[in-house]
Amino acid sequence: MSTNSAMEPGTSMEEQFEVSKGINPWIRWFKLLLRSKTGTTGFIIVLTVCITAIFAPQIAPYDPDAMNPANMNAPPVWLEGGTSAHILGTDSLGRDMLSRVIYGSQVSLLIGVFSVIVAGSIGLVLGILAGYYGRWIDNLLMRVVDAFLAVPNILLLLVILGIFGSNLITLILVLGVTNWVIYARLVRGEVLTLKERDFIRAARSIGTNDRTIMFKHILPNVFSSFIVISTLSVATTLIIEASLSFLGLGIQPPTISWGYMLSTGRDYLATSWWLATFPGLAITITVLGIIFLGDWLRDVLDPRSQGRRP
Amino acid sequence: MIQEQEKPLLDVRNLKTYFHTENGVVPSVDGVSFHINKGEVIAIVGESGCGKSVTSYSVMGLVGQPGKIEGGEILFEEKDLTKLSNGQMRTLRGNEISMIFQEPLTSLNPLFTVGFQISEVIMLHEKVSKKIAKQKTVEMINKVGIPNASKIYYSFPHQLSGGMRQRIMIAIALACNPKLLIADEPTTALDVTIQAQILQLMKDLRQELDTSILLITHDLGVVAEMVDRVIVMYAGQVVEEGNVFKLFENPKHPYTKGLMDSTPKIHERKEELYSIKGTVPTPMNMPTGCRFYPRCEFAMEKCKEKAPELLEVKQGYHVRCWLHEEGEVNLDEEFNRKPATT
Numbered sequence: 001m002s003t004n005s006a007m008e009p010g011t012s013m014e015e016q017f018e019v020s021k022g023i024n025p026w027i028r029w030f031k032l033l034l035r036s037k038t039g040t041t042g043f044i045i046v047l048t049v050c051i052t053a054i055f056a057p058q059i060a061p062y063d064p065d066a067m068n069p070a071n072m073n074a075p076p077v078w079l080e081g082g083t084s085a086h087i088l089g090t091d092s093l094g095r096d097m098l099s100r101v102i103y104g105s106q107v108s109l110l111i112g113v114f115s116v117i118v119a120g121s122i123g124l125v126l127g128i129l130a131g132y133y134g135r136w137i138d139n140l141l142m143r144v145v146d147a148f149l150a151v152p153n154i155l156l157l158l159v160i161l162g163i164f165g166s167n168l169i170t171l172i173l174v175l176g177v178t179n180w181v182i183y184a185r186l187v188r189g190e191v192l193t194l195k196e197r198d199f200i201r202a203a204r205s206i207g208t209n210d211r212t213i214m215f216k217h218i219l220p221n222v223f224s225s226f227i228v229i230s231t232l233s234v235a236t237t238l239i240i241e242a243s244l245s246f247l248g249l250g251i252q253p254p255t256i257s258w259g260y261m262l263s264t265g266r267d268y269l270a271t272s273w274w275l276a277t278f279p280g281l282a283i284t285i286t287v288l289g290i291i292f293l294g295d296w297l298r299d300v301l302d303p304r305s306q307g308r309r310p
Numbered sequence: 311m312i313q314e315q316e317k318p319l320l321d322v323r324n325l326k327t328y329f330h331t332e333n334g335v336v337p338s339v340d341g342v343s344f345h346i347n348k349g350e351v352i353a354i355v356g357e358s359g360c361g362k363s364v365t366s367y368s369v370m371g372l373v374g375q376p377g378k379i380e381g382g383e384i385l386f387e388e389k390d391l392t393k394l395s396n397g398q399m400r401t402l403r404g405n406e407i408s409m410i411f412q413e414p415l416t417s418l419n420p421l422f423t424v425g426f427q428i429s430e431v432i433m434l435h436e437k438v439s440k441k442i443a444k445q446k447t448v449e450m451i452n453k454v455g456i457p458n459a460s461k462i463y464y465s466f467p468h469q470l471s472g473g474m475r476q477r478i479m480i481a482i483a484l485a486c487n488p489k490l491l492i493a494d495e496p497t498t499a500l501d502v503t504i505q506a507q508i509l510q511l512m513k514d515l516r517q518e519l520d521t522s523i524l525l526i527t528h529d530l531g532v533v534a535e536m537v538d539r540v541i542v543m544y545a546g547q548v549v550e551e552g553n554v555f556k557l558f559e560n561p562k563h564p565y566t567k568g569l570m571d572s573t574p575k576i577h578e579r580k581e582e583l584y585s586i587k588g589t590v591p592t593p594m595n596m597p598t599g600c601r602f603y604p605r606c607e608f609a610m611e612k613c614k615e616k617a618p619e620l621l622e623v624k625q626g627y628h629v630r631c632w633l634h635e636e637g638e639v640n641l642d643e644e645f646n647r648k649p650a651t652t
Contacts, residue, residue: 134375198412198413199416201372202418202479205370205372205404205408205409205411206431206434206483207402207405208400208404208430208434209400220422221420302420302421303420303466304420304468
């Protein structure tokens, strides 16, 4: 029997036994995933988007930057005037929309996921510290949070990006640093109630130190609400990135992101709606996939919800 | 008695734990002294809010903000726990002194298997490998009387019944063979049949492991079941302390007598159960003099003016009441002699 299987917080008794009989944990997780429709859907969507991003050069039919002045704003294939050469049409410079959407996934995914990871980690750690220790640490951190909330986010972003310039890494970091406050607030609130719970006192009564209590006993318990917020904020991050592009401080051309395409496509909404619609659709579907996957993950990490599964 | 000569395992002297709230200072525990000898089981009894739980938390060093130990000593094997650092306290907790809480469901982390939670304390204090900790855990689960231990190891708290969860809590508390076990109302959240089982289990394990037990309860039935000595607390003070048989047979403090009279007895039929009139005074308007006198049937002029000290009426038997100032008085006789005043 492998002892480490006992430490997995997210598995029910039966699963634990399967593991103890020597089943590969990856297969076990995969089985758990297949049991949930939402989880499977989310997983397929996210996997597809990731593969698209990684193999964009192989998948995309055209060079996303290849302009064709003779074929500007061509509609998608199913509309009148559309050709099967450009399935999703072309943009205002005659570039193939499908190829651009495919390439755009790279940057959008990087920004969406990593800035949420940056923001989430900062918020999680500071929120736990503030909630757990209380007193002046809490006061200090929460006043910082207030300060961040008082300044409009976009203004802050503009200032920082104006100073440091805009490239992928700074963009991810800056979006992370400006968004951590939501997580810190949420996590602090959760920790405030959790730390008064009996099992935390019980953990203390067996001689556990503060660090272990915070990161081993409290952290897994705030994870469910944390996952919900972070999956939702992938979407907002992509939109913020779009508005930054619109203001000229986001991703700079020729690099493409869905947000950038969305904001440039807005000018042609009345005449060529597909310029903004397809990147928008791509954002929506990706976010939906991430939310589904997050929802499943939250369920699986809570041992109590396992009984309710089919 | 010879036992009295021995150094006690735990000696609490004049313990004062105050809570500094926005409305002023609340003296939850106000000058409490008691001791526990090795292998002894004692109980602290009293109404809700009399300070019995705070006393136990003080011993564990778990008094949360805004509470603070303001004075007194807690000598555990002659070390003063109030003077130990957090780190030193941590090595004692769970290892030498451990605690069982009232609510077995909320006292277990819902996200971890019970096996993991038991082995956690073993790994923490005995610095053994996961494998050995697991073996010991399965042993402990067996010891607290749960069959099929290796299967239970992998269950989550919500999959177990209340009684089983409390057994798991006991397993956690006793995993490192502590010298002192503090049980804070361990049976309150359980139904009566399970209560009896849990008490029996605690009695058996105490014999086996030679652990002293400090039982916090308001259930006199539980006290009679398993305790050697009883401490009765009222409004943050010890009002009576002594051998369980003597105390049950002939309570010396009017408050203890009231508690006894308000417990239903199986061979007595009464229309209405006795109740102590009035309520526990709030700490903000504690009466001068004896804290119990506004509710006391034996109250005298003196009680109003001067607070009684804890008097030793017999060897090892203490009462905080003016009635016994000039020697021991039998309350029942006293009660019959005096016409009841309401």
